[in-house]
Amino acid sequence: MSKIRVKLLAGDKVIMAEARPGQTLSRVLFRAGLPIKLYCQGRGICGRCLVEIKSGRLLEETEAERKLRLGRRFPPGFRLACQLRLHQSLTVRIPDDLLLQPEIKNLAGMFPGSDRPALRDFNPLVKKYVLRLSREDLSAEERLVSAIKSGLGLKQLVLSPAAEQKPKNVGASRRQSTAVIYDDRLLLDLEAGRSDDRILGLALDLGTTTVSARLLDLVKGKTLTSASVANLQAAFGADLISRIAFSVEKPGNLKKLQQAALKSIAQLTASLAREAGVKPKWIYAVCLAGNAVMNHILLNQPVDSLGRAPFRPAFLCHDPVPASEVGLKLNPQAMVFISPNLGGFVGGDISAGLVYTGLPDKPGNYLYVDLGTNGEIALKKGKKILVASTAAGPAFEGSGISCGQPALPGAIEYVKWSGGSFEYRTIGRKKPTGLCGSGLLGVLAESLRAGWLLPSGRITAGRSEVPVAPGLALSQIDIRKLQLALAALKSGMRLLLGTAGLDWTELDGLYLAGVFGSSIDPGQCIAAGLLPPLPRRKIIFAGNASLAGAELLLLSGQARKSAARLPLKVQHISLAGQENFQGEFLKALSLGRRYWRANDV
Amino acid sequence: MKPEPNSHLQALSQAIVQGLVDEAGPLAEKALDAGLKPLQVIEQACVPAIEEVGRLWEAGDYFLPELIAGAEAMKAAMTVLQEALKSSGQSLKSAGRVVIGTVEGDIHDIGKNMVASMLRASGFEVIDLGADVKVERFVETAEREKADIIALSALLTTTMLNQKRVVELLVSRGLKDRFKVMVGGAPVTEKFAREIGADGYGESAVQAVSVARNLLSGRGGKHD
Numbered sequence: 151m152s153k154i155r156v157k158l159l160a161g162d163k164v165i166m167a168e169a170r171p172g173q174t175l176s177r178v179l180f181r182a183g184l185p186i187k188l189y190c191q192g193r194g195i196c197g198r199c200l201v202e203i204k205s206g207r208l209l210e211e212t213e214a215e216r217k218l219r220l221g222r223r224f225p226p227g228f229r230l231a232c233q234l235r236l237h238q239s240l241t242v243r244i245p246d247d248l249l250l251q252p253e254i255k256n257l258a259g260m261f262p263g264s265d266r267p268a269l270r271d272f273n274p275l276v277k278k279y280v281l282r283l284s285r286e287d288l289s290a291e292e293r294l295v296s297a298i299k300s301g302l303g304l305k306q307l308v309l310s311p312a313a314e315q316k317p318k319n320v321g322a323s324r325r326q327s328t329a330v331i332y333d334d335r336l337l338l339d340l341e342a343g344r345s346d347d348r349i350l351g352l353a354l355d356l357g358t359t360t361v362s363a364r365l366l367d368l369v370k371g372k373t374l375t376s377a378s379v380a381n382l383q384a385a386f387g388a389d390l391i392s393r394i395a396f397s398v399e400k401p402g403n404l405k406k407l408q409q410a411a412l413k414s415i416a417q418l419t420a421s422l423a424r425e426a427g428v429k430p431k432w433i434y435a436v437c438l439a440g441n442a443v444m445n446h447i448l449l450n451q452p453v454d455s456l457g458r459a460p461f462r463p464a465f466l467c468h469d470p471v472p473a474s475e476v477g478l479k480l481n482p483q484a485m486v487f488i489s490p491n492l493g494g495f496v497g498g499d500i501s502a503g504l505v506y507t508g509l510p511d512k513p514g515n516y517l518y519v520d521l522g523t524n525g526e527i528a529l530k531k532g533k534k535i536l537v538a539s540t541a542a543g544p545a546f547e548g549s550g551i552s553c554g555q556p557a558l559p560g561a562i563e564y565v566k567w568s569g570g571s572f573e574y575r576t577i578g579r580k581k582p583t584g585l586c587g588s589g590l591l592g593v594l595a596e597s598l599r600a601g602w603l604l605p606s607g608r609i610t611a612g613r614s615e616v617p618v619a620p621g622l623a624l625s626q627i628d629i630r631k632l633q634l635a636l637a638a639l640k641s642g643m644r645l646l647l648g649t650a651g652l653d654w655t656e657l658d659g660l661y662l663a664g665v666f667g668s669s670i671d672p673g674q675c676i677a678a679g680l681l682p683p684l685p686r687r688k689i690i691f692a693g694n695a696s697l698a699g700a701e702l703l704l705l706s707g708q709a710r711k712s713a714a715r716l717p718l719k720v721q722h723i724s725l726a727g728q729e730n731f732q733g734e735f736l737k738a739l740s741l742g743r744r745y746w747r748a749n750d751v
Numbered sequence: 752m753k754p755e756p757n758s759h760l761q762a763l764s765q766a767i768v769q770g771l772v773d774e775a776g777p778l779a780e781k782a783l784d785a786g787l788k789p790l791q792v793i794e795q796a797c798v799p800a801i802e803e804v805g806r807l808w809e810a811g812d813y814f815l816p817e818l819i820a821g822a823e824a825m826k827a828a829m830t831v832l833q834e835a836l837k838s839s840g841q842s843l844k845s846a847g848r849v850v851i852g853t854v855e856g857d858i859h860d861i862g863k864n865m866v867a868s869m870l871r872a873s874g875f876e877v878i879d880l881g882a883d884v885k886v887e888r889f890v891e892t893a894e895r896e897k898a899d900i901i902a903l904s905a906l907l908t909t910t911m912l913n914q915k916r917v918v919e920l921l922v923s924r925g926l927k928d929r930f931k932v933m934v935g936g937a938p939v940t941e942k943f944a945r946e947i948g949a950d951g952y953g954e955s956a957v958q959a960v961s962v963a964r965n966l967l968s969g970r971g972g973k974h975d
Binding site: 394395541606609626627630726739740 | 883
């Protein structure tokens with residue numbers, strides 16, 4: 151059978167594609183490398199994949215299109231890409247906001263919002279459909295659910311547990327109403343009238359120190375705004391372990407921690423909503439990416455098992471829970487999706503980060519390193535993923551170092567030894583107030599190069615400190631603390647590689663996640679000895695991968711599938727339980743490239 | 752003293768300070784071959800050497816790898832020298848007997864291993880129970896082994912409470928005066944040690960040695 155020629159206009163690009171007679175236009179677009187957002191997965195019910203037909207003869211509208219045209223007027227000359235079957239040559243313009251973003255090769259963006267994940271499919275966690283329901287449909291709950299299910303062509307649909315608490319919500323008496331559906335399977339609500347343009351999602355990185363979030367428009371798949379606040383739990387302990395200790399001290403403390411987290415999230419939500427000019431009650435979905443201790447606390451689950459060996463979480467995968475049950479004040483029917491835990495100290499933040507990089511479904515060997523307090527590491531080899539957590543400590547967050555500070559304005563983020571002195575650059579070009587993680591790594595790398603430091607970590611020539619800027623110097627004790635943090639990560643990487651029978655030279659890439667200064671330099675990471683000396687192109691900075699992952703999970707069904715499968719693919723390794731842990735750790739204390747050159751793991 | 756034996760002592764001492772694990776044993780043998788008495792080698796080469804390692808640690812010159820290498824080199828030399836003592840019917844006076852371990856719920860044992868190595872290198876007999884050790888096991892082993900000191904390591908704020916439980920068990924069994932308890936580990940502080948009723952706290956493996964010595968200094972002669 152002869153092929154049909156289709157001319158595709160997208161942005162300023164013109165693409166000539168071929169189609170088999172009878173093929174849908176959305177399929178042709180996908181094959182031509184121009185995948186579009188199929189909000190209702192091509193069922194012809196949402197009316198959002200409108201494309202403009204510039205020329206060519208068309209077949210008649212389909213039944214689905216006719217129905218939609220009755221309900222909402224779509225402009226003449228526009229057709230649904232998922233319904234339009236091709237039989238003649240034609241020219242089509244694809245609106246920009248209908249296109250899925252192309253794969254982002256370099257995830258380098260360090261600033262919030264710039265590391266927007268590459269969408270592989272568009273399937274928001276919560277969707278709305280405008281429906282016309284008959285009086286009979288509305289007469290009983292069961293009838294209503296079944297009418298919506300068949301009307302939308304869903305395989306299964308049940309009433310959300312949150313909706314069951316308030317069945318009156320599901321009884322809008324107007325003729326036109328809007329069904330709110332979670333993950334194509336849960337009916338959250340039936341809203342009176344039309345409200346299908348108002349669906350927001352909250353991507354939430356609930357960190358031990360900082361809570362970061364992004365507000366998303368789930369209809370358009372756009373990030374509206376992002377922000378961070380301090381986790382108010384800090385009042386009960388700075389680190390995870392002290393929070394666990396606090397939670398078990400007396401009954402009621404777990405609740406106090408949960409309330410503190412809820413308060414932080416409420417502050418954050420309020421400021422995000424204000425900035426975007428929206429209302430928190432428009433938020434129907436939250437994707438929670440937090441470490442295991444944080445997600446346990448938010449769900450009011452005891453954390454004592456996470457505070458002692460073998461550090462078992464109460465759950466890996468968790469069913470979505472109504473936000474109202476958790477205590478989040480959003481839309482009353484909103485649901486919380488929980489990115490799965492992979493182990494006691496490899497939590498939902500790491501699974502979200504892994505999904506963000508696409509690493510679980512990529513061929514090849516990859517390392518993923520999160521430079522946080524726990525320094526989580528994942529190694530993918532073939533179909534398997536090994537994960538482990540290390541006791542890196544908060545040194546890279548600037549904590550515990552005499553002149554350390556978080557990556558905030560005034561922090562020295564980049565250091566270079568040049569012409570007999572340290573040159574430096576601060577965040578926001580402010581007067582230097584301290585060094586953040588990237589600056590500290592820079593000092594190690596440049597001090598080794600300039601001869602201020604021996605690979606053993608000793609400051610040379612009887613000096614007692616490394617002066618970086620006026621009033622800012624690293625003491626011998628600071629250097630030792632950084633050596634310990636580096637060694638925890640380095641030995642962790644080597645032990646995982648050793649367990650998998652891989653050499654670092656066989657890696658296809660290494661993702662470095664974490665919130666550090668924007669100027670972290672792969673060359674300096676290698677020179678300091680933190681990372682194996684891979685070619686630069688193989689080292690990919692993923693920024694706050696947890697938050698970006700949470701965002702992706704809100705938008706992509708494939709990402710959610712990938713996350714759900716992760717716990718099955720993952721094997722958790724206890725590093726401290728490895729026979730050669732101590733020897734490897736001691737070797738890893740040496741600075742510089744030497745550690746990675748020695749081949750005797 | 753003849754110059755030649757002296758140079759043997761110096762070489763051995765240097766090997767320990769530099770952490771040359773493979774050379775320390777053979778150098779100890781050479782010293783014995785040259786006619787030096789085992790006790791003399793221990794007192795004039797080994798002990799000053801390990802003290803120098805401790806001094807370099809305190810000065811910030813040495814870090815964990817150098818410290819552990821020094822202790823290992825010391826151990827290699829002492830194995831040779833103690834064998835020689837034994838065959839001449841003598842034995843070295845023990846600095847004290849220590850039961851050591853990382854407390855229940857905690858699997859981190861590098862720090863504990865450092866302390867054990869330094870204590871051994873400094874003449875203590877050490878019974879290492881490993882990591883994730885139950886409260887009862889510390890007390891029972893100390894009783895059975897007639898230990899002088901129970902040394903408890905904890906690396907987590909959640910597990911350091913088990914250090915307290917060991918002290919409590921000793922008190923409840925009326926054994927608190929029989930054993931000295933010393934505690935250590937990243938989250939542990941001098942204040943915490945006092946609060947739970949421990950007798951000593953060391954910030955590092957080097958400090959642990961002087962703490963252990965001080966705890967036993969009031970006790971006079973040591974039993975075997």
